[in-house]
Amino acid sequence: MAAAEPDSPLYLGLDFSTQQLKAVAIDGDLGPVHQDSVQFDSELPEFRTHGGVHIHPDGLTVTSPVLMWVKALDLLLDRMKAAGFGFSRVRALSGSGQQHGAVFWRTGAARTLTQLDPGQNLHQQLTDSFSVQDSPVWMDSSSGPQCDALQEAAGGAMRLADITGSRAYERFTGNQISKLRQTRPDQFQDTERISLVSSFGASLFLGRYAAIDYSDGSGMNLLDIRDRMWSQICLDATATNLKRLLGEPSPSTAVLGPVSSFLQHRYGFSGSCSVVAFTGDNPASLAGMRLHQGDIAVSLGTSDTLFLSLSEPRPSLEGHVFCNPVEPDGFMALLCFKNGSLTRERVRDRCCSGSWDVFSQALDGTPLGNHGNIGFYFDTMEITPPAVGLHRFDANDRQVSSWSPELEVRALVEGQFLSRRLHAERLGYSIGSGTRVLATGGASANRQILQVLSDVFNAPVYTIDLSDSACLGSAYRALHGNHSNGTTANPTS
Numbered sequence: 001m002a003a004a005e006p007d008s009p010l011y012l013g014l015d016f017s018t019q020q021l022k023a024v025a026i027d028g029d030l031g032p033v034h035q036d037s038v039q040f041d042s043e044l045p046e047f048r049t050h051g052g053v054h055i056h057p058d059g060l061t062v063t064s065p066v067l068m069w070v071k072a073l074d075l076l077l078d079r080m081k082a083a084g085f086g087f088s089r090v091r092a093l094s095g096s097g098q099q100h101g102a103v104f105w106r107t108g109a110a111r112t113l114t115q116l117d118p119g120q121n122l123h124q125q126l127t128d129s130f131s132v133q134d135s136p137v138w139m140d141s142s143s144g145p146q147c148d149a150l151q152e153a154a155g156g157a158m159r160l161a162d163i164t165g166s167r168a169y170e171r172f173t174g175n176q177i178s179k180l181r182q183t184r185p186d187q188f189q190d191t192e193r194i195s196l197v198s199s200f201g202a203s204l205f206l207g208r209y210a211a212i213d214y215s216d217g218s219g220m221n222l223l224d225i226r227d228r229m230w231s232q233i234c235l236d237a238t239a240t241n242l243k244r245l246l247g248e249p250s251p252s253t254a255v256l257g258p259v260s261s262f263l264q265h266r267y268g269f270s271g272s273c274s275v276v277a278f279t280g281d282n283p284a285s286l287a288g289m290r291l292h293q294g295d296i297a298v299s300l301g302t303s304d305t306l307f308l309s310l311s312e313p314r315p316s317l318e319g320h321v322f323c324n325p326v327e328p329d330g331f332m333a334l335l336c337f338k339n340g341s342l343t344r345e346r347v348r349d350r351c352c353s354g355s356w357d358v359f360s361q362a363l364d365g366t367p368l369g370n371h372g373n374i375g376f377y378f379d380t381m382e383i384t385p386p387a388v389g390l391h392r393f394d395a396n397d398r399q400v401s402s403w404s405p406e407l408e409v410r411a412l413v414e415g416q417f418l419s420r421r422l423h424a425e426r427l428g429y430s431i432g433s434g435t436r437v438l439a440t441g442g443a444s445a446n447r448q449i450l451q452v453l454s455d456v457f458n459a460p461v462y463t464i465d466l467s468d469s470a471c472l473g474s475a476y477r478a479l480h481g482n483h484s485n486g487t488t489a490n491p492t493s
């Protein structure tokens with residue numbers, strides 16, 4: 001970690017991810033000078049989450065307590081203050097959030113946000129500010145009926161994909177809003193604003209509701225990705241007056257305004273510190289990894305995602321096209337695989353006594369191709385492809401029920417990466433001699449896992465010097481947005 005000059009400007013990036021809240025500060029040379037994080041499960045045990053979420057008894061509904069995210073921010077900023085972090089040197093900040101999750105602000109919350117007392121923490125003052133305590137998150141698969149209705153209203157799955165960049169997906173926010181409106185009408189009625197996790201995070205720093213940015217807004221099945229406006233067909237199919245609840249979307253590079261007076265007085269942020277639009281974790285990772293044409297990024301986090309920059313959208317019935325968070329007229333393609341690190345951790349615990357060293361030794365001790373054994377490990381309903389269950393096959397294509405721990409570990413990792421490659425090539429991505437795979441996310445710190453990734457993609461794998469590109473990308477976007485005097489979003493949006 002470089003030590004910045006005592007008074008040089010800093011740029012702060014935050015990431016409200018599935019399992020933790022992270023912060024990275026960089027100096028003007030893009031060098032990280034401070035990192036911190038709050039782990040939800042271990043540091044906020046009162047919320048009783050596992051992997052940052054609650055998987056409901058139906059096995060399909062997955063939520064996270066919104067007040068856990070608020071309390072995590074209190075903890076993080078208090079910890080940074082106690083460590084002597086120079087908040088007054090932060091020229092701009094931005095952030096990211098797990099995509100698709102929704103935050104439902106209760107009627108009257110806008111007033112509370114503008115009148116926060118710097119003598120109290122956020123958690124104490126926002127306890128009654130949410131009409132829905134358990135926010136739906138990206139791991140949810142319970143809004144199937146709402147997806148069917150939206151696709152019908154739009155004229156079919158492919159038509160919806162053409163408009164919004166994706167066919168209807170259960171985790172996408174529009175379908176979650178529909179489900180809440182139908183199943184919990186009183187709570188929906190008591191809602192005055194709907195944020196994504198990213199714009200919710202921005203709102204906490206602004207002290208008023210922040211606009212949803214184009215890139216994360218592309219993950220809702222509500223935004224027309226070409227004209228970058230809410231699609232009226234999709235809004236009408238979801239809820240009446242929805243545009244009023246969402247506000248106008250903003251460019252991902254927009255400077256939304258100065259940091260709130262609450263944060264200035266409580267932590268010492270400067271009144272000239274700008275808040276740049278927050279975006280989704282994957283779009284922020286794309287910014288953090290500074291992809292070149294031909295590169296493919298692989299984020300090995302709670303979800304595994306593959307993404308790349310696109311100049312023109314090519315929506316399909318599998319995968320997603322989002323507005324690019326950096327290139328104003330560009331796009332990004334993304335494939336999401338829900339069974340990522342939580343599945344790797346389960347196999348680590350069951351086959352390697354919870355040790356990553358033993359997990360790595362198993363990969364070192366088994367050959368490429370695993371003697372023809374291959375496995376598919378869909379602990380929970382997978383997104384790509386929509387399948388569930390564990391499926392193991394031996395060299396003779398016979399289904400088997402178990403293997404030795406070593407074979408199981410390699411079958412898991414090779415199976416995951418073979419699936420990622422297959423679906424990327426189905427989306428039209430071609431792996432050629434110039435292909436570079438850029439890896440990020442927690443598992444990118446494991447050399448043996450990266451070796452399997454390189455073998456399966458038959459390409460060199462590079463990592464960045466921080467395993468968390470979303471946070472770093474957010475800090476880059478803060479600097480970029482501040483220096484380019486990004487368009488200032490309409491403050492009333």
Ligand SMILES: O=C(CO)[C@@H](O)[C@H](O)CF
Pocket residue numbers: 017018097098099100138171219280281282302303304305334336
């Ligand atoms: O659903 C996803 C992307 O579409 C996930 O990668 C979430 O963003 C993880 F937080």
